[in-house]
Amino acid sequence: MSELLQFLFSGLTVGAVYALVALGFTIIYNASDVVNFAQGEFVMLGGMITWFAYQAGLPLPLAALVAILATAALGVTLNKLAIEPARGAPVVSLIIITIGASVFIQGAAQQVFDKQIHSFPAFSGDTPLRVLEATIQPQSLWVIGGALVVFVGLWLFFTRTLIGRAVLATSNNRLAAQLVGINTNFVMTLSFALSAGIGALAGVLATPITLTAYNVGIGFALKGFAGAMLGGMGNPKGALVGGFLIGLIEALTAGYLSSTYKEAVAFVVILLVLFFMPQGLFGSKSTERV
């Protein structure tokens, strides 16, 4: 019993990180139909830039803020330099561009930073909290809380604000959105900034637990993608639930089978979803084109 609880806690913790990555996928996918495989690099940059700025003497919260803003700016640059000029190209080409960008960012990070594994202190210390017969790290609560807060924030943004509704309108029909006066290029810029910022936040929250290095992005991208697919690509609620589920399945697999199978979980889920449930648990955004 206590063993199961322990596995669940660790599953929820990594699951929260995957949920944040999956939400990042969702935002860009909704605005542009592009699956942005550079999403994992945003997580890496969040951790690496924070570590770098913290080393350089900035207080941790300020270092984290710098990392989030710098990564958001990089997301905007990615859109302006690589996605926007290729507008009109088939979506597959755009997706391949994001894979190229991911490789490039990883290489650049290796040059600018280094090849070492890094971390920085947990926000509220390292004393585990006892819950029933298991323990949980205070940092885990930061990660899980972060995912929930971001989800609620996005929900308010998309349902209540005019610009949020403009993003949804753009995802529904780009031309019709332009006709009613929506600047769809700005919508794209905003989506990349939001998505990159959320990815970086995931990196900031997770690094004290998972550690970071220039090459951690791909793993996060794969698992976040699996979560987004499982929940239904383009569906924010699906991204949240899907991300947490991937984390839980992974933790239970590692706990009861073997941690060598853990890395395969995301692959298996992607394949199963593709074969048996292409719409995912919550149904994906339907992309009707008239």
Place this chain on the structure above:
Amino acid sequence: MTLLSIEGLGIAFGGIKAVHDVSLKVDPGEIVSIIGPNGAGKTTLFNMISGIYQPDSGCVLLEGEDVTGMAPFRLASRGMSRTFQNLQIFQNMTVLENAIAGFHLQERGAVLADLLHLPSSRRRARAAEAGARALLARVGLERAADREAGSLSYGSLKRLEIARALALRPKVLLLDEPAAGCNAVETEEIDQLIAEVAASGVAILLVEHDMKLVMRISSHVVVLDQGEKIAEGAPAEVSRDPAVIAAYLGSEEAAHADG
């Protein structure tokens, strides 16, 4: 000053001139109709005027200002609004939400007020909803307000698109075959609606296949054939023009004879 004036507009696709050297003008309250056989270049002309295609030559002047190739969202804020022959609807939204989307530019306000659900934000949202409902009533869709747009008939979607275009309070309105797919009663209603909108001072550019409708409501008719303007004038004049009869009315009769 002319409200909308297009001068020598032309575009070619792969060397084929889809539209060549077309000029026309519309003033507030006028209904200028563009007619011509299928493939004459009417929709392509609309796409150039509304910033969807970049013309190869010529220019578009809105209130005397050169707006050639300006992005559609900017033209929207300058008072140009349009509908599409093949519909551009937010399929996954309700009919009411589609109409509300037309109020995007008028609903602008502080993001923070929206997030906090402040009274100013709720007031803007209520105003947009009331305006949208009024427009739906005007095109006869008030009872469909809560239905998913994708579930409406083609004729209803055409009217929904007109309602959304009107929500922008346009100075100039481009309508591409608004009565296509509508029955006789609906066509009559659209006819009346277009006349009312023009009477309220909006300049209207109309592409329409229903000749009776065109002849009844147009102030001026422009005839395109194979991308070129072959005639223009008052409806009665144009319908007597031998070149027009040969190019358009002739082919229409031939089509009727075939069918």
